[in-house]
Amino acid sequence: MKNLIGDVSSAARILPDLNGEALFVARGKGAYLWDTKGKRYIDTALGFGAVLLGHAHDGVAARVVEALNEAPAPSWAHVREHAAASELARHTGDLTRVIFNNSGSEAVHLACRAARAYTGRTKIAKMAAGFDGWFDEITLGNVAGADADFADGARPSSERVTLLRFNDFEDVGRLFAEHDDIAAIIMEPMLANAGCLMAAPGYLKHVEAVARQHDALLIADEVLMGFRLHAGLTSQREGLRPDLATVGKAIGSGVPVSAVVGRPDVLEGFEQGRVLRGGTFSGNPMACAALTSTLEVLDTADYAALTMAGESLRAHIVTAFAEQGIAVSTSGYGTVFTIWPCATAPETYREALGVASKVFSTELHLVLRDLGLLVMPSPFGRIYVSFDHTAEVVEEMKVIFSKAAARMRSAKYAEALAV
Numbered sequence: 001m002k003n004l005i006g007d008v009s010s011a012a013r014i015l016p017d018l019n020g021e022a023l024f025v026a027r028g029k030g031a032y033l034w035d036t037k038g039k040r041y042i043d044t045a046l047g048f049g050a051v052l053l054g055h056a057h058d059g060v061a062a063r064v065v066e067a068l069n070e071a072p073a074p075s076w077a078h079v080r081e082h083a084a085a086s087e088l089a090r091h092t093g094d095l096t097r098v099i100f101n102n103s104g105s106e107a108v109h110l111a112c113r114a115a116r117a118y119t120g121r122t123k124i125a126k127m128a129a130g131f132d133g134w135f136d137e138i139t140l141g142n143v144a145g146a147d148a149d150f151a152d153g154a155r156p157s158s159e160r161v162t163l164l165r166f167n168d169f170e171d172v173g174r175l176f177a178e179h180d181d182i183a184a185i186i187m188e189p190m191l192a193n194a195g196c197l198m199a200a201p202g203y204l205k206h207v208e209a210v211a212r213q214h215d216a217l218l219i220a221d222e223v224l225m226g227f228r229l230h231a232g233l234t235s236q237r238e239g240l241r242p243d244l245a246t247v248g249k250a251i252g253s254g255v256p257v258s259a260v261v262g263r264p265d266v267l268e269g270f271e272q273g274r275v276l277r278g279g280t281f282s283g284n285p286m287a288c289a290a291l292t293s294t295l296e297v298l299d300t301a302d303y304a305a306l307t308m309a310g311e312s313l314r315a316h317i318v319t320a321f322a323e324q325g326i327a328v329s330t331s332g333y334g335t336v337f338t339i340w341p342c343a344t345a346p347e348t349y350r351e352a353l354g355v356a357s358k359v360f361s362t363e364l365h366l367v368l369r370d371l372g373l374l375v376m377p378s379p380f381g382r383i384y385v386s387f388d389h390t391a392e393v394v395e396e397m398k399v400i401f402s403k404a405a406a407r408m409r410s411a412k413y414a415e416a417l418a419v
């Protein structure tokens with residue numbers, strides 16, 4: 001009997017077998033992963049966004065090992081935690097106060113607690129079909145779940161969480177008309193986990209303005225988008241002034257680290273000991289070393305070039321499938337995007353549900369895996385590129401996508417895709 005439930009500890013990592021065989025990763029470096037049989041893959045799942053500098057970055061690894069050797073659990077205040085907080089706060093504008101955790105879910109949990117403590121209100125409003133982590137209360141309305149799409153007047157709510165519809169301008173006003181105890185709206189600058197649904201022009205600022213009118217806070221969930229478009233928060237780049245933000249994933253180059261950053265007054269309750277924060281491993285030296293060394297590299301990284309490379313890959317994918325008579329579109333940014341089996345990418349979750357195809361995304365995953373490229377098999381999955389996805393790697397990816405498109409046009413897949 002197998003000991004590990006389903007072979008993986010997170011359901012997000014479940015993969016279909018290819019020719020009756022499971023994938024087991026043995027190691028990774030840069031843009032690549034190798035399986036236990038020695039086959040090399042170009043990786044685009046990249047730790048679900050945690051690997052922006054490439055797998056096993058030498059500089060980050062060295063600093064993490066140094067921290068490990070100098071006491072991994074020193075219990076008390078330590079120099080690496082202070083250095084990491086300063087380094088992070090240097091990138092987050094007026095969100096100058098920092099509390100570290102290990103995972104994005106923990107940081108979201110803590111940010112919601114901060115908002116409730118500050119406002120004295122109970123409810124957190126979350127974007128339906130978003131994913132702000134896997135902790136019980138915030139999973140309401142998670143992408144692909146029963147509550148993720150709802151009709152007017154049927155807003156799913158629990159005691160402590162309610163939902164609003166992404167890109168629906170009027171729904172924000174209705175939300176506050178229906179609920180008078182909203183502590184905060186938590187929102188991503190792009191609904192990444194629902195397939196990189198882009199915010200409509202003016203939508204993010206509209207949400208912020210309506211929240212302010214009702215004295216609710218804005219939590220920017222940047223666990224996925226933070227540091228992905230530039231060395232800082234995407235919401236601030238979009239002109240938003242969130243009261244709190246959560247970051248994780250890319251800030252640690254694959255080492256578990258997350259943080260809540262916030263305005264000093266909003267986080268004051270923690271400073272004064274009125275609000276609980278904890279965690280044996282929160283702010284541990286390896287996490288802090290990973291964060292500090294990662295941000296140092298990101299400060300001089302060429303985001304513009306990486307984004308352009310990703311954009312050219314997106315364009316190539318659309319053309320490669322079109323040449324085979326298969327309509328495909330993409331949504332998102334060059335550094336993180338989703339492929340859709342339709343001519344125009346969806347803008348709302350309801351549209352996304354209408355075009356999402358498990359058949360297409362599973363077949364695309366299997367064909368690409370066979371050809372040596374790993375993509376997430378979910379219809380809402382994302383393609384990430386890292387700074388180690390050099391021009392040569394991207395060219396190789398383009399060749400593989402062209403081959404995959406041709407194979408998917410073949411009789412075997414054409415029927416399933418109804419092309």
Ligand SMILES: Cc1ncc(COP(=O)(O)O)c(C=O)c1O
Pocket residue numbers: 048102103104105106108131132133134188192193221222223224225248249
């Ligand atoms: C936007 C967002 N928030 C929160 C989380 C939860 O982070 P973690 O998986 O590190 O708990 C994720 C993870 O995918 C995420 O994408």
